[in-house]
Amino acid sequence: MRDEADVDLESVWRDSVATLSPGAKVFVYGAKPLSLHNGILIVAVQDDLSRAQLESRVRPALEQALTTQAGEDIRLVVTIDPEVVDDAPELMSPAITVAEEPTDVDLPTSRFVDKDDDFEEDDDSLTPSWVSRSRASQGGPSHRANIAEARLNSRYQFENFVIGSSNRFAHAAAVAAAEAPGKAYNPLVIHGDSGLGKTHLLHAIGHYVINLYPSSRVRYVSSEEFVNDVINAIGENRTPALRRKYREIDVLLVDDIQFIENKDATQEEFFHTFNALHNENKQIVMTSDRPPSELRTLEERLRNRFSWGLQTEMLPPDLETRIAILRKKAATEKLTAPADVLEFIASKVQTNIRELEGALIRATAFANLNGTTVDLQLAQIVLKDLIAEGDDPEITAGMIMAQTAAYSEFTIEELCSSNRSRNLVLARQIAMYLCRELTEMSLPQIGGEFGGRDHTTVMHAERKIRKLMAEKHAVYNQVTELTARIRQQARQS
Numbered sequence: 001m002r003d004e005a006d007v008d009l010e011s012v013w014r015d016s017v018a019t020l021s022p023g024a025k026v027f028v029y030g031a032k033p034l035s036l037h038n039g040i041l042i043v044a045v046q047d048d049l050s051r052a053q054l055e056s057r058v059r060p061a062l063e064q065a066l067t068t069q070a071g072e073d074i075r076l077v078v079t080i081d082p083e084v085v086d087d088a089p090e091l092m093s094p095a096i097t098v099a100e101e102p103t104d105v106d107l108p109t110s111r112f113v114d115k116d117d118d119f120e121e122d123d124d125s126l127t128p129s130w131v132s133r134s135r136a137s138q139g140g141p142s143h144r145a146n147i148a149e150a151r152l153n154s155r156y157q158f159e160n161f162v163i164g165s166s167n168r169f170a171h172a173a174a175v176a177a178a179e180a181p182g183k184a185y186n187p188l189v190i191h192g193d194s195g196l197g198k199t200h201l202l203h204a205i206g207h208y209v210i211n212l213y214p215s216s217r218v219r220y221v222s223s224e225e226f227v228n229d230v231i232n233a234i235g236e237n238r239t240p241a242l243r244r245k246y247r248e249i250d251v252l253l254v255d256d257i258q259f260i261e262n263k264d265a266t267q268e269e270f271f272h273t274f275n276a277l278h279n280e281n282k283q284i285v286m287t288s289d290r291p292p293s294e295l296r297t298l299e300e301r302l303r304n305r306f307s308w309g310l311q312t313e314m315l316p317p318d319l320e321t322r323i324a325i326l327r328k329k330a331a332t333e334k335l336t337a338p339a340d341v342l343e344f345i346a347s348k349v350q351t352n353i354r355e356l357e358g359a360l361i362r363a364t365a366f367a368n369l370n371g372t373t374v375d376l377q378l379a380q381i382v383l384k385d386l387i388a389e390g391d392d393p394e395i396t397a398g399m400i401m402a403q404t405a406a407y408s409e410f411t412i413e414e415l416c417s418s419n420r421s422r423n424l425v426l427a428r429q430i431a432m433y434l435c436r437e438l439t440e441m442s443l444p445q446i447g448g449e450f451g452g453r454d455h456t457t458v459m460h461a462e463r464k465i466r467k468l469m470a471e472k473h474a475v476y477n478q479v480t481e482l483t484a485r486i487r488q489q490a491r492q493s
């Protein structure tokens with residue numbers, strides 16, 4: 001039996017719920033696990049009815065799943081506590097399988113120690129904003145299952161997207177495709193370098209379609225996920241099921257299509273999926289780091305298909321757009337920074353909007369922790385080590401993992417393992433955050449580096465560390481120190 005103090009309750013809970021059937025998940029929705037002692041897991045629900053349903057409909061299956069996940073016999077005790085449940089993060093949504101690993105108790109000796117730690121799962125980033133509206137208006141299990149399918153990030157909407165000359169056309173094409181799916185531009189291919197907003201537009205299309213046509217079936221998928229789906233389906237002899245899954249979709253949003261280069265079976269499957277959807281006037285939108293004509297090892301017939309619709313390029317934003325993006329970011333994330341600081345950051349970070357946002361977050365986090373406000377001098381000091389000088393050598397995931405391992409006293413193998421002890425989780429999340437911030441790797445690529453984790457795990461880690469940096473000196477310092485070490489190693493190598 002594992003030591004209960006070592007059990008990460010929320011992730012055990014989430015993983016257990018994820019194994020339930022869609023019908024059963026509905027009765028667990030909104031429940032919040034409170035504590036685990038001597039094999040008794042106390043869970044809070046909203047009211048009497050929720051308790052009765054949980055008790056009568058899913059108790060055996062849930063206890064079984066919890067027992068498997070926790071590695072010890074678990075019995076459930078269900079209490080009613082509306083206040084606790086109101087605070088429950090959206091990750092309890094039955095429709096969404098997300099990340100792993102929060103922590104919430106004292107941490108043992110390690111550099112990655114934060115005694116005041118109040119980690120909690122917080123994956124609202126994965127919960128579409130229209131969930132609540134839909135719940136109120138439709139609310140049924142099948143509708144919620146649809147939301148899982150869509151896998152949209154609520155932060156990426158057209159309203160949060162700043163339009164400038166570098167992305168105006170791509171934005172207009174995206175809106176047009178969302179307003180008239182399958183009719184305006186089909187397929188729509190959005191291409192451009194890393195961190196320029198392609199994924200943002202892809203999700204925004206999904207949100208907009210669902211807002212306009214609530215019953216439509218939308219699915220966002222990274223092409224790495226598509227590749228995995230194909231490989232698994234072939235290995236498990238369930239290709240017909242895979243075909244059904246993708247061909248029943250009304251709007252298919254495929255991120256980073258360049259990853260299917262060199263993957264013959266995937267290309268074959270995608271070709272047929274593409275044809276099936278296109279023949280039925282279903283909308284297909286894809287992003288790529290290059291124009292399809294430059295995807296050299298992509299089969300000619302696919303390249304040919306991709307040129308049927310519209311291809312639009314996103315370019316690095318000009319200074320004004322960068323400042324406007326920072327302003328918008330500051331407003332939506334409630335970060336306070338004066339105009340000269342925004343201009344300073346925008347003038348220093350020119351090619352990657354993710355890096356632009358990261359710089360703003362670091363500067364405001366530092367000020368927040370020190371009970372001061374951001375001014376130009378502070379921003380210059382804080383960002384000294386973060387901002388690349390243009391000729392800086394490339395930083396790799398390997399460097400980040402090696403430095404994190406050395407600094408945290410964990411091994412690289414442990415960072416990639418499934419072990420969820422609290423300090424290790426924090427070290428792993430910081431390393432994932434740094435991969436996101438300092439490299440151009442996609443979420444699935446980063447997940448792959450860390451023992452084949454799902455891209456939602458990386459998304460969660462990024463969000464978690466951003467939040468913790470603004471709240472915890474220790475975490476801010478660890479991230480800053482590690483960044484400096486990684487940059488130094490990159491310069492020396």
Ligand SMILES: Nc1ncnc2c1ncn2[C@@H]1O[C@H](COP(=O)(O)OP(=O)(O)OP(=O)(O)O)[C@@H](O)[C@H]1O
Pocket residue numbers: 156160161162163167192193194195196197198199200201289325328353354357440441442
């Ligand atoms: N025009 C914009 N307005 C507001 N935010 C933007 C804009 N463009 C990009 N961003 C933000 O920049 C970050 C990076 O964007 P995104 O992930 O969409 O880039 P990408 O082109 O898909 O990169 P990659 O190819 O590496 O996946 C996101 O947080 C996104 O919200």
